[in-house]
Amino acid sequence: MIGERLPSYGPPPASAGRRLLARALARPSLPAVVALVVVVVFFGVQAPGLRSDVGLAGVLDVAAPLGIGAVAVALLLVAGQFDLSAGAVALASSLLTAVLVGPAGWPAWPALLVSLLAALLVGVVNGVLVVNTGLPSFLVTLATFLVLQGVSLAGFQSVSGSTQIGGLDDAPGWPSAAAVFGSSAVIGDARFHVAVVWWLVATALATWALWRTKFGNAVFAGGGARRAARELGVPVRRTTVALFCLTATAGWLIGTLGLFRVEGVQLGNASLGTAIDFVVVAVIGGCLLTGGYGSAIGAAVAALLYAVARQGITLAGWDPRWFQTLLGALLLVALVANGVVRRRLKARPRS
């Protein structure tokens, strides 16, 4: 046996209180939770409309699609990668589904399947390019964003001959698909959309995958210690491609939820802002831009924070442009808080 004659190297005993504090500080979602409480209290006073059922439904309407994207982007950030194309995937997949169902006359489900496959293709292209070229994923996905936006906007107009398609609800299979992606429930005196359920499911699944599966370990290691991961045989490349497919799927889900919401599409630019919003929300939720650290729950909480602030500013009657200022300030605070956390975590005591 080894080590019977060796001195032991156990850590110095820490008091229970300090350990609890350390654990709490180590939670990536802590700054987002604190900020959420502050913002809810502040706007609860400033904008009383926020405290009603209608106010809550409005907040969740904003938070749900944003949260779905942010949770997927958070996983990608933990793996040390970046995706700017998720917003464009959302737009492109809803346009593709609409073209297939409207002018082409396909039933709803096959059209959805094809647009999902197209989204996955974008994810695979992103992932394979990043993994094989070693280029920064920021630039690769910026390029795919531009290509995708151009193709989907120009292609949509030339195929459909107009800038919008409506009246999709006559298509076969539409009602059953609408039950999955477009239903809503009246609770109290407000209407809650099914997107909220998708958001919660996505958050729960992502959290479980991150902390309780081999995949999650590979995500953390691939972002925080890529060399160590490679040396230990963690499939970093495969995991990265899978994560790009995941953000593309999230984009598809956001686009599909929007499509069934209004039962039609209208041509509009998927601004780069949507994708930036996902990243901003994931970072406020505690993800390090350098990878290796973050949480899906944090991203979901930050999406809620984003929505409360935006709806609060509107309901308080302020100029909505103040929202960007507030978001920027939150981002700065989150970045500083994350930096402190990271220094604490990465500090290497010497023996």
Add this chain to the structure above:
Amino acid sequence: MSTPERTDDGAAIELRAVTVRHGNVPALSRVSAALRPGEITCVLGENGSGKSTLVSVLSGLRRHDEGELLVDGTPVRFRSARQARALGIATVWQDLAVAPLLSVWRNFFLGAEPTRGVWPLRRLDVDGARRTTARAMARVGVTGLDPDQPASALQAGERQSLAVARALHFGARALVIDEPATPMTVARQTLFGQAILAARAQGLAVVVVTNNPRYAHVIGDRFLLLAHGHVAGNLTREDIDADELTALMAGGESLTTLTDALTALHPELGER
């Protein structure tokens, strides 16, 4: 080409004229060696002589360009470190391969996590992993460790122990130790030595890459000297004493001189 006329049927891992190139520059050229179970092979050489490349090839991180790598007599071409680990080849990397932000038990099982359940619900066996980690760490003398604390909270020496404990746990056929570049206390050096001897006692083929010839002579059964990617000498304990080994290591020039002298003494060395 003249094949070495040794009977290496008993070798756990055998290299036959293995060449590895970084671009056009050969990092290893026509390296042959047999790593036998229950034997400690020390790899010695200057910086840049190909020691780390040899470790990469044995551990599956780097695929060899020419020659053959045989594991239990079967030729293999590793595509990732996972395949080498699956064959029971465990490595203590020079940088220790510890992810600072992951907890100790996640680090311990990284890349080879124990799971339970069937596929869509297949999940980490967290409790089992924690228990195994605590036991394995206690085995290398680190007791009272919280397996849930991040690896960055470990002392430098504890990180070395973690890497050794992991390799001992997963090594079934061979243990490859690339000595850490970070300075080690005497207690840690002792730990490494004990780990190496324990692995030999269990019948593993052990490869130790070290810069310290005296230490190598204390533990090694066989010494593989590398210079500029070539095998400059493949000696047993009987061939050489500690002083000669130190002199060999002292500089490239004396290494070459002594290699020539050894080749004159052992003509079969020149054939490789």
